[in-house]
Amino acid sequence: MRRFTIEERRARLARRHLLADGPKPDVAGATAQLVGLHATDPATPYLTLWARLPGFGVDDLDHALYEARSVAKHLAMRRTLWVFATADLGLVQPSCSDRVADNERRRLVADLEKSGVTDDGGAWLAAASAAVLGHLAENGATGAKGLRDALPQLAGHYDPAPGKTWGGATPVAPRVLTVLGAQGRIVRGPNDGTWTTSRPRWALTPDWLPGAAAQPALETARATLVRKWLRTFGPATLTDITWWFGNTKAWARAAVGETGAVQVEIDPQGTVGYALPDDLDPEPAVEPWCALLPGLDVTTMGWQARDWYLGAHREQVFDRNGNAGPTAWCDGRVVGGWRQDADGRVEVQLLTDVGATAHESLQRKADELTEWLDGVRIKPRFPSPLSRSADA
Numbered sequence: 001m002r003r004f005t006i007e008e009r010r011a012r013l014a015r016r017h018l019l020a021d022g023p024k025p026d027v028a029g030a031t032a033q034l035v036g037l038h039a040t041d042p043a044t045p046y047l048t049l050w051a052r053l054p055g056f057g058v059d060d061l062d063h064a065l066y067e068a069r070s071v072a073k074h075l076a077m078r079r080t081l082w083v084f085a086t087a088d089l090g091l092v093q094p095s096c097s098d099r100v101a102d103n104e105r106r107r108l109v110a111d112l113e114k115s116g117v118t119d120d121g122g123a124w125l126a127a128a129s130a131a132v133l134g135h136l137a138e139n140g141a142t143g144a145k146g147l148r149d150a151l152p153q154l155a156g157h158y159d160p161a162p163g164k165t166w167g168g169a170t171p172v173a174p175r176v177l178t179v180l181g182a183q184g185r186i187v188r189g190p191n192d193g194t195w196t197t198s199r200p201r202w203a204l205t206p207d208w209l210p211g212a213a214a215q216p217a218l219e220t221a222r223a224t225l226v227r228k229w230l231r232t233f234g235p236a237t238l239t240d241i242t243w244w245f246g247n248t249k250a251w252a253r254a255a256v257g258e259t260g261a262v263q264v265e266i267d268p269q270g271t272v273g274y275a276l277p278d279d280l281d282p283e284p285a286v287e288p289w290c291a292l293l294p295g296l297d298v299t300t301m302g303w304q305a306r307d308w309y310l311g312a313h314r315e316q317v318f319d320r321n322g323n324a325g326p327t328a329w330c331d332g333r334v335v336g337g338w339r340q341d342a343d344g345r346v347e348v349q350l351l352t353d354v355g356a357t358a359h360e361s362l363q364r365k366a367d368e369l370t371e372w373l374d375g376v377r378i379k380p381r382f383p384s385p386l387s388r389s390a391d392a
Helices: 006-016 027-033 042-051 058-066 086-114 121-139 144-150 172-183 220-232 238-245 248-257 358-374
Strands: 072-074 082-085 186-189 200-204 263-266 272-276 290-293 327-330 333-340 346-350
Touching: 006 220, 027 058, 027 072, 027 082, 027 186, 027 358, 042 072, 058 072, 058 186, 072 086, 072 172, 072 186, 082 086, 082 220, 086 172, 121 144, 121 172, 121 200, 144 172, 144 200, 144 220, 172 186, 172 200, 220 238, 220 248, 238 248, 238 272, 248 346, 290 358, 327 346, 333 358, 346 358
Parallel strands: none
Antiparallel strands: 072 082, 186 200, 263 272, 290 327, 327 333, 333 346
């Protein structure tokens, strides 16, 4: 059985996650290679691409999202908002988003009935959905507020946490848009906010993405998508696959079988994992490298078992809910984090001694990021204990 060392996994991470020196694709190509970019925090995909693509600017992703439309935002695995290559949406929808859409629809129907908005949540949602689709067909891309103002079918409130301080009357309209988006019937179009905020106008998917690929059958879509994932993230355990795709172990086992992946051993314990049968060659070492990655970066969040690149730093760089804050990397391992000081300068927060050369490289990255941000303040949606620390 092929055995992958930690050193090999770190070298694969560097190359396949576009963090080592070498040829770099365009925005859509990078997004496809990483399978998807976390976008729950609006700034994350921009900073993810800045860390990987030399010369990247905000306009590059904006162009890909809103003009070329070679990438698009979509709700998928683990009910997370992602940026995907448009060419991959046909794989993502049946593999991941349909499950999310079904869960969101059932929860919304139950809450509509429990809150007294209607006695028939399914019929109410069908009517509200039809109203949204009709309005977008007639008027084009429209923001959530514009839809609420124009459509009485979206009226209604529910209480997400009765008796709790964070509860209270909450409009149901955004959840209708969430369901329609997860179903792939509408898509986030132009953003009326800045690159660090999210104020999308919603559009009909066929209108916004007329060239989107057709959806294959579930088994074909799942096998193709998991094969792409293993090419970038493998070797990986069944638990990693289950977690990343937000599905069951039975789903993950079926996917592994469909890909033809073979069992391998993963150091340090010789854990059983999976890799593609044509992807077992020894991985050459890479030149020393370092990177500053944003909160929720796809690499930091890439595996459920993270000790091989996190070491002892999990509690400092992840919050209690498993969300990663900004991280500093050297040679395939997390060595700390980063934040901005009162003047907006990026500060590296080291948790381990990396040596003088790597420290200087990280400081150069910090200076480059400071210049690139040009005064824009980044406030991670899920700050880690390290990024909140006042004396780190």
